[in-house]
Amino acid sequence: MAASAYSTSLKPSPPSASVSxxxxxxxxxxFGVNALSARRHSGEPRRFVVLSMxxxxxxxxxxKLGEAGVKLLKEFTNVDxxxxxxxxxxxxxxxxxxxxxxxxxTKVSREVFESSAGRLKVVGRAGxxxxxxxxxxxxxxxxxxxNAPTANTVAAAEHGIALLIAMSRNxxxxxxxxxxxxxxxxxxxxxxxxxxxxxxxGFGKVGSEVARRAKGLGMHVIAHDPYAPADRARAIxxxxxxxxxxxxxxxxxxxx
Numbered sequence: 001m002a003a004s005a006y007s008t009s010l011k012p013s014p015p016s017a018s019v020s021x022x023x024x025x026x027x028x029x030x031f032g033v034n035a036l037s038a039r040r041h042s043g044e045p046r047r048f049v050v051l052s053m054x055x056x057x058x059x060x061x062x063x064k065l066g067e068a069g070v071k072l073l074k075e076f077t078n079v080d081x082x083x084x085x086x087x088x089x090x091x092x093x094x095x096x097x098x099x100x101x102x103x104x105x106t107k108v109s110r111e112v113f114e115s116s117a118g119r120l121k122v123v124g125r126a127g128x129x130x131x132x133x134x135x136x137x138x139x140x141x142x143x144x145x146x147n148a149p150t151a152n153t154v155a156a157a158e159h160g161i162a163l164l165i166a167m168s169r170n171x172x173x174x175x176x177x178x179x180x181x182x183x184x185x186x187x188x189x190x191x192x193x194x195x196x197x198x199x200x201x202g203f204g205k206v207g208s209e210v211a212r213r214a215k216g217l218g219m220h221v222i223a224h225d226p227y228a229p230a231d232r233a234r235a236i237x238x239x240x241x242x243x244x245x246x247x248x249x250x251x252x253x254x255x256x
Contacts, residue, residue, distance in 0.1 A: 060082060120143050161217075201225075
């Protein structure tokens with residue numbers, strides 16, 4: 001029997017394909033077609049065709065992400081960016097996805113995991129909290145839930161410093177006064193932060209970043225956290241104190 005083989009790659013345009021009316025699969029990635037042609041001794045040609053799927057996983061991005069992140073995902077996966085989905089629409093789409101990325105606005109309920117029929121393997125929360133994901137349902141369906149605990153650490157610290165400066169310099173009051181047609185310059189001068197003592201309540205990721213920035217403003221920083229190591233605080237020039245000592249400070253900053 002003489003045989004010859006050839007192979008090619010095809011990119012299907014329809015979203016799904018049917019084989020003999022029995023199998024219907026979504027075809028979103030390139031697949032290979034290998035054909036083997038053989039001739040029997042009787043001279044009748046016989047051909048065998050083998051389809052080999054090399055599908056990428058599909059990720060549903062349910063809330064807006066930065067372009068750099070989406071671009072990175074597209075290098076390795078099929079990305080479906082569908083925003084503002086209703087719960088019903090999310091349940092419909094999730095059966096065709098291997099992973100789901102959300103922020104805080106999308107509720108990943110038990111119904112979502114049940115609708116995935118076991119295909120959903122990872123839920124990624126682009127942020128700190130995971131209270132919008134049903135963890136019990138995720139565990140029951142063998143789905144991993146991950147988050148980004150340090151994603152907004154610097155942003156939160158900068159926001160805190162911005163509020164501290166706004167408070168010390170009466171920014172909001174002065175803004176309202178000017179908009180009302182007044183010019184009370186001396187009334188809203190405020191106070192300088194240089195040399196002032198700042199007490200940070202909670203010296204974790206955000207608290208330590210706040211302390212670094214406050215030191216840059218010339219402030220003396222103390223902190224209270226019964227679980228924070230003293231050597232880490234000393235490394236950035238912060239003194240750990242008791243709860244009562246921290247409360248005795250006029251300026252306080254709480255980082256839960």
